[in-house]
Amino acid sequence: MANGKSKGGKGFYFLIGAVVVVGGLLLMNARKGANEAPDLAPIALAGGDATADVSAGAVLGADDAAIVIWEFSDFLCPHCRTFNAMSGKLLRQNYSNTGSLKWISFDFPLRPESWAPAIAAQCAKRQGKYYEMKDLLLARVDSWGRDRSPNGKFVGYARDLGLDAGTFESCVDGQETVAQVQATKAFGESLGIDGTPSIFVNGERFTIPGRDYGYGALEEQIKTAAAGDE
Amino acid sequence: MSHDTRMRGIVLIGLVGLFVAVYLLLYHLGFYGAMLCGVGSCETVQASKYARFLGQPVPLWGTLWYAGVLVLAFLGLGPAAGKRWLDVLLALAVAGGLLFSAYLTGVELFILHAVCMWCVISAVLTVAIFVLAEPWRLLRGSPPPATG
Numbered sequence: 454m455a456n457g458k459s460k461g462g463k464g465f466y467f468l469i470g471a472v473v474v475v476g477g478l479l480l481m482n483a484r485k486g487a488n489e490a491p492d493l494a495p496i497a498l499a500g501g502d503a504t505a506d507v508s509a510g511a512v513l514g515a516d517d518a519a520i521v522i523w524e525f526s527d528f529l530c531p532h533c534r535t536f537n538a539m540s541g542k543l544l545r546q547n548y549s550n551t552g553s554l555k556w557i558s559f560d561f562p563l564r565p566e567s568w569a570p571a572i573a574a575q576c577a578k579r580q581g582k583y584y585e586m587k588d589l590l591l592a593r594v595d596s597w598g599r600d601r602s603p604n605g606k607f608v609g610y611a612r613d614l615g616l617d618a619g620t621f622e623s624c625v626d627g628q629e630t631v632a633q634v635q636a637t638k639a640f641g642e643s644l645g646i647d648g649t650p651s652i653f654v655n656g657e658r659f660t661i662p663g664r665d666y667g668y669g670a671l672e673e674q675i676k677t678a679a680a681g682d683e
Numbered sequence: 684m685s686h687d688t689r690m691r692g693i694v695l696i697g698l699v700g701l702f703v704a705v706y707l708l709l710y711h712l713g714f715y716g717a718m719l720c721g722v723g724s725c726e727t728v729q730a731s732k733y734a735r736f737l738g739q740p741v742p743l744w745g746t747l748w749y750a751g752v753l754v755l756a757f758l759g760l761g762p763a764a765g766k767r768w769l770d771v772l773l774a775l776a777v778a779g780g781l782l783f784s785a786y787l788t789g790v791e792l793f794i795l796h797a798v799c800m801w802c803v804i805s806a807v808l809t810v811a812i813f814v815l816a817e818p819w820r821l822l823r824g825s826p827p828p829a830t831g
Binding site: 465468469472473476477479480527530531532533563648649650663664 | 702714
């Protein structure tokens with residue numbers, strides 16, 4: 454009896470060891486795969502062939518800023534919402550009027566339902582309030598995110614922002630800015646983007662860390678560039 | 684099935700679950716690279732507001748739960764085997780784990796409409812641990828025999 458139990462115990466501890474080894478290897482392997490550089494197409498910087506495509510984005514900040522950030526995002530992407538709240542919005546607020554940062558947002562709808570808010574944001578852009586609408590749409594996604602026809606709520610948001618509601622309504626209902634969204638998405642696709650938010654700093658892909666969604670690292674780059682300009 | 688066999692089963696399954704929970708925790712912390720939304724559902728689940736519970740990431744609670752169940756099952760294989768307090772603690776732990784897992788699965792199915800494979804695996808492991816722990820024996824007033 455004791456012998457049989459001892460044998461069973463050995464097999465049990467062998468199994469424990471096997472699970473620990475296999476589990477540890479899988480965890481390390483997942484880490485290794487994550488560190489591999491994404492397979493992206495070569496990037497043409499502003500001033501090169503991609504200038505026309507870059508112009509499809511919504512621009513904030515000085516034209517000659519040392520740091521140019523491209524943000525590709527989807528309005529229904531939870532990480533985009535978090536990135537905007539923890540990093541993007543704060544960086545724009547703190548640095549877009551300092552001359553050091555130029556931020557260009559590109560709508561990159563991943564799902565069919567993400568087109569309506571992107572079109573709405575582009576309609577707000579026509580009235581000069583793209584970023585105000587972007588922040589509002591992301592902040593209120595819990596309210597409109599499950600609506601089959603969210604345009605009515607978007608018109609309400611336009612009113613809240615002081616836009617011409619009638620013009621905005623005809624813009625979203627007529628999907629007048631769908632071509633702009635197609636252009637921003639096409640630009641992202643030409644860069645090989647397959648997920649959002651995707652960030653590029655001066656044309657270089659930036660990997661967004663989980664802790665602060667990149668605020669610290671991006672701020673450091675902006676400050677360093679600003680110090681170099683002085 | 685003997686008491687020792689069930690406890691060993693819980694240890695092994697709990698260990699697998701611990702790795703799943705640690706993987707999800709590291710993913711949540713951004714250890715595995717960029718925090719991106721792709722077309723998969725795991726990103727939707729992990730980035731949702733339901734991925735936190737009492738202010739902490741759900742995978743952290745999962746890690747603690749699996750570690751706790753592992754410790755209890757190990758104790759059940761040692762000198763504490765058959766002790767009433769251990770049976771009660773294990774029963775409470777597995778029942779709580781099952782309820783929480785059911786809540787999370789409900790959130791995925793009915794609120795987020797997105798199912799993450801790793802969450803499903805964890806839910807299945809939780810059910811298996813619950814079955815092996817046989818907490819209903821306590822309700823019948825017949826604690827499981829320490830050896831079999």
